Amino acid sequence: MSEVILKNLTKKYGTNTVVDNINLKAENGKLVSILGPSGCGKTTTLRMIAGFEKPDSGEIFFDGRTVGTLPINKRNIGMVFQSYALFPHMTVEQNVSYGLEQRKVAPEQIKIWVNEALSLVHMEEYAKRKPKQLSGGQQQRVALARALVINPDVLLLDECLSALDKKLRVEMQVELRKILENTGVTTFFVTHDQEEAMTLSDIIVVMNNGKIEQCGTPFDIYERPATRFTAGFLGKANFFEGKVISSENNLVTINTKTGNITIPALNAKIDENILYIVRPEKIRFVSEGGIKGKIEHVTYSGNISLCSVNCGSQTIICEIQNTISGERAKKGDNVFIDWDCSESVKILGGD
Ligand SMILES: Nc1ncnc2c1ncn2[C@@H]1O[C@H](COP(=O)(O)OP(=O)(O)OP(=O)(O)O)[C@@H](O)[C@H]1O
Ligand SMILES: [Mg+2]
Known part of the structure; x- marks a missing residue:
């Protein structure tokens, strides 16, 4: 529920500029997909939004306020990262309730919200299991529930559906779209699946080599590619x-x-x-x-x-x-x- 602006954002590792002066605006409640080849800087961009990485230059604004000095736990962000590590010693239920406990939410309320979040991702039946007793796709769904349960302002999803089979993936895409419409959470979504990006996104950002090649609606990106790279990367x-x-x-x-x-x-x-x-x-x-x-x-x-x-x-x-x-x-x-x-x-x- 925040408008997110990235302004001249740059990140270097040593002499390697992995995010190179990018400018991007995600309007309140919109889903912005980031597409691009492996290593182009997608995860690094999300990690800067979350606060795990400090930009070398540039700024990030949530609703017009810079988040430069704001620690991770004050940004009210829900995340599912590529390595969606769940806490291995906790049950599914405990994994999902963790963020709410940290926020000192009342136990009765936690129970309700955890059940809601688990039912959104069709994992209610697995509440008492530990992560190692789940398949990769089930773990991904728990990670999604854990990110959503705190009612975040901004949701960062890095390949969060990649371990699901095609049928479940399409189901989850529809669910995700509904969840996002209901919660109005501004979402950044990284995927390698072009069809997924086309069907889910309000805006697609095509990245290459740390730079933004093009930013536009799925229609713009597909029908009016601005560069050879964009045209070749999405579709034939x-x-x-x-x-x-x-x-x-x-x-x-x-x-x-x-x-x-x-x-x-x-x-x-x-x-x-x-x-x-x-x-x-x-x-x-x-x-x-x-x-x-x-x-x-x-x-x-x-x-x-x-x-x-x-x-x-x-x-x-x-x-x-x-x-x-x-x-x-x-x-x-x-x-x-x-x-x-x-x-x-x-x-x-x-x-
Ligand atoms: N901690 C780090 N130290 C040094 N280099 C890093 C570090 N993290 C990432 N990189 C490099 O930064 C570049 C961008 O990495 P990033 O993880 O953002 O790529 P990506 O677009 O998410 O790729 P993928 O699609 O494979 O997940 C890569 O070349 C990577 O090797
Ligand atoms: Mg990545």
């Missing part, structure tokens, strides 16, 4: 890069490293260096016109088929919706491919 993408040699009737010819290609696109200027990004599902096969190519490879995956089409100067990946009656794309087919010019996302100068 075709890249058309080089110098514009002609542009007319919404067709742009680009001189790429491997030859010329003419694609449907808008807003190109002659001689500029550009990168266009086109998602495979925007592409369709047409009976004539468009870009001529030959299918080199088809991967059938039920609802769609992914086709690699050799178009001379480059291979284009197309995602084609499958039907029962329609003709199936197959290796060796000669095809024409096309897409709406407005589906080409332009990035000036290549990056």
Whole structure:
């Protein structure tokens, strides 16, 4: 229930800058996902918000107040970290009640809240067990209950669903979304699962090498990637890069490293260096016109088929919706491919 602002936040380990001058605002009650490759600084960012790490420079504000000097236990933060260590000698119930006891909550109240928290994560039946008597996924759920029970202002979740099987994971995603809507807690969520980030987030932050590449709604990040990295990191993408040699009737010819290609696109200027990004599902096969190519490879995956089409100067990946009656794309087919010019996302100068 706090607005969180990170301002010019930087963290170094020795000479290694692992979080590099990041600026970020999480509005009150929103879920902000942090995505990025291993080692890009996600956990370090969360640890600074929690107060486990001191930034080398920059500041963190909760509701406009700097938390620079505020110790961990005064920040009212709920956390589930990558290593979600539960207290091994305590039962599930005791693990969850611990934070409330520390806060000197009345025992009758503790009982009620602990039961509520355990039922949220479907772990009521396991209240008397010790962590070592639980599976990894069950331990993760207890860790989540332990973080939620204190009614935090800010919730930090680092890969908190990673040990769950797919079905439970999806269930927990729905539960989590409900919990967050009910409690209105501002949440930072680190995940490696793109689909999870897309479905859960109000805002996605894409990090790379300690820096923020892009910050936006799931729609913005997917449909309007601002950099090559973001486009490549989330979902599949075709890249058309080089110098514009002609542009007319919404067709742009680009001189790429491997030859010329003419694609449907808008807003190109002659001689500029550009990168266009086109998602495979925007592409369709047409009976004539468009870009001529030959299918080199088809991967059938039920609802769609992914086709690699050799178009001379480059291979284009197309995602084609499958039907029962329609003709199936197959290796060796000669095809024409096309897409709406407005589906080409332009990035000036290549990056
Ligand atoms: N205590 C430390 N001392 C030195 N270097 C560290 C320390 N903690 C983290 N690092 C380094 O900082 C970088 C960022 O680490 P961080 O844990 O934030 O990555 P991450 O994005 O969470 O990665 P992952 O997805 O693998 O969890 C890494 O290169 C890591 O090796
Ligand atoms: Mg991490």
